[in-house]
Amino acid sequence: MKLLNTWNRISLVKQIALGLAVGVALALLFPDAAEPLAIFGELFVGALKAIAPVLVLLLVMSSIASHKSGQQTNMKTVISLYLLGTFLAALVAVIASFIFPVDIVLTEGAEDLTAPGGVAEVLTTLVLNVVDNPFSALYNANYIGILAWAIVLGIALRSASGTTKTLLANFSDAVARIVGWVIRLAPLGIMGLVIDAIASNGLAALLGYGKLLALLIGCMLFVAFVVNPLIVFVNIRQNPYPLVLRCLKESGLTAFFTRSSAANIPVNMTLCEKLGLDKDTYSVSIPLGATINMTGAAITISVLTLAAVHTLGIEVDLATAVILSVLAAVSACGASGVAGGSLLLIPLASSLFGIPADIAMQIVGVGFIIGVLQDSFETALNSSTDVLFTATADYKNGLREGKKLNVQDVFEIEKPSKGLMKS
Incomplete structure (x- = not known):
């Protein structure tokens, strides 16, 4: 019990870092013995x-049922930020691809997949998901149907009635509490995910596409x-x-290893609660963000498409490049409605x-290799x-109401009573 209490006093981020280190060490030093731990x-x-x-x-x-008429939810601001962020991400990827053109070696391996025929098909799939059983x-x-x-x-x-x-x-x-129990197992889970990733893929296959990976990751980091x-x-x-660093540390870190926006929804909900954000807003904006806030997907679609363009020696003018940014942003918003996610939208952009x-x-086959x-x-x-823009909308609403705020406080905030702002 003393050992368990000591472990629980360590922050979750440090626990995850320890799980990551143990996973890498086991996978590299004892690959055969460590492989069963991937479970x-x-x-x-x-x-x-x-x-x-x-959840x-x-x-x-529950949030909508108990919502009081006239109560501010900030959803218009959140959605505007989602769409703006996705478009700017695509634009950054297009500009970077022109500044640092990359030629790639084409590969096979994705012929059995079916890509959507156009933007209309992507959006139709998304709309049909709304009326799903x-x-x-x-x-x-x-999630869009849910x-x-x-x-x-x-x-x-x-x-x-109030009882209902x-x-x-x-x-x-109760479900949120169960989520908390699952999240406490993150260090063990991430150890298993790291072992599985190294055992299954290794890093050798990625070296041949180093320039492409550098461009992709560079755009995402930018x-x-x-x-x-900004x-x-x-x-x-x-x-x-x-605020940016806390969102990356507590949300981005777990999402990096789970590689699933859906699986990271409970993590984001917990972070929003820690930041004291408006529950009426984040209970809707976080699952919605997992569907339409696809900044990373917009970058992937743009970079891989323009890599194909440069490889084939196709001349591209500025107007077409801007159209690609818009197309990538719109397609990325519908990525969750397409089996295979952002990679299967590359033929559409191409x-x-x-x-x-x-x-x-x-090109999709290359995407799976570096995936x-x-x-x-x-x-x-x-x-x-998702969390960053939800918190930004909450901050902005506080400014409109004349509240004073100090963004530095986000590193200390755990569970304040109400609001992210300091009045």
């Missing part, structure tokens, strides 16, 4: 994916540490980096330059930005 990673991600849909349904439904949506972790049913049921329950609303709140709190902070600064007029489908699918790092960075950027 811990599967169990951790599986548990998060299992509980996240139920989103109950939390959003609620039980099917829960079973398949269709979100839609939670909103509709929440509105319908606005006139329910209390019951909903109790169920929501967006995370330059573009997103967006936050424009809105709150304070040093944005304390068609803008007349690249044949068979060549485009070879062990590309997808990790992409998910970390996507997920951490």
